[in-house]
Amino acid sequence: MANECSICEKELNEADDLVTTDCDHTFHRQCAQERLDTKNRTDCRACGQDSALGDALARLKIVSEGECSICERLWTLEDDLVTTDCNHTFHYACAQERLNKTNKVDCRSCHQESALGNALALKNLTKKGECSICELEWNWKDDVVTTICKHTFHRHCAQERLDERNKADCRSCGKESALRDALSRNTRTTNIKKSIERKPITIEVDQIVRFHFCSIKLIVNLPKGKNSLLNF
Incomplete structure (x- = not known):
């Protein structure tokens, strides 16, 4: 192990919290994380290997x-x-x-x-792969579904396969009902606006009825010559 962290240029000790890259360079974990967070640099500070420091930090985060x-x-x-x-x-x-x-x-x-x-x-x-239904590439920007057997497809390909051919199994491994289940789990709801046509209420009233316990004003459309304000 090298005796110096090439980020802070200070001595490394075995008792320190360290991170070692695939290219066999060791740094203080705090220095490496700070370099990633503040400068978005994931390459090795010692040799420049692409993503080496980022990958090493990611591995430390994951346990078994x-x-x-x-x-x-x-x-x-x-x-x-x-x-x-x-x-x-x-x-x-x-x-x-x-x-x-x-x-x-x-x-x-x-x-x-x-x-x-x-x-x-x-x-x-960095997430991408091939949809085995259409045999074209998908990436994180696409609308995709992933089955329980960990195979990913374009949503429209999966839905078309289910609707037109009644095939519900996974196209990659054949797991029964996997495609249907994935589509069911990932169904997205959309807000549908409904327009409700409301017609004016027409009431013919010959007289005003009064109740002593309450007074409510109701505006209605009445034939010409009738009262338009009702007090209840």
Whole structure:
């Protein structure tokens, strides 16, 4: 291990909180995190290897397993995960669904403002793949659905496959009903404005009826010559 952190140029000790990159350069974790947060630099400060420092910091945030506080189910390193700056980890699908449905970007565990939104934004910058229905690429900007077997498709491709061919299984692995279930979970509701036609009320009144216990004024459309103000 090198004896100096090339970010702060101070000595490294084994008792310090350290982070080591894939290119085998070691830094104070605090220095590395500050460099990432303030300068958005993820490359190795010693040799310049692209993303090396960012990847090393990300690995430190993830342990072997934990609970996603959105769905309250266990996650493992085999799952598609997203980790916030406040060091809380969630299933990616849960975090994205929470954002889509409730527009909440805070951390679900500690409520740090914008933490989950920022983590998703960083994750989505590199998230892409191939839709095995149309065999075209999808990326984070597209409207996609992900099955429980972790295969992702364009939403319109999945819906068309279900509607036109009645195929509900996953197109990639064949898991039964996976595509239908994914579409059902990810259904987005839209606000529909309904116009209600209201016709004026026409009431013919020959006389004014008065009740001693209340007085209510009612304006109505009446034929010519009739009273237009009723007192009840």
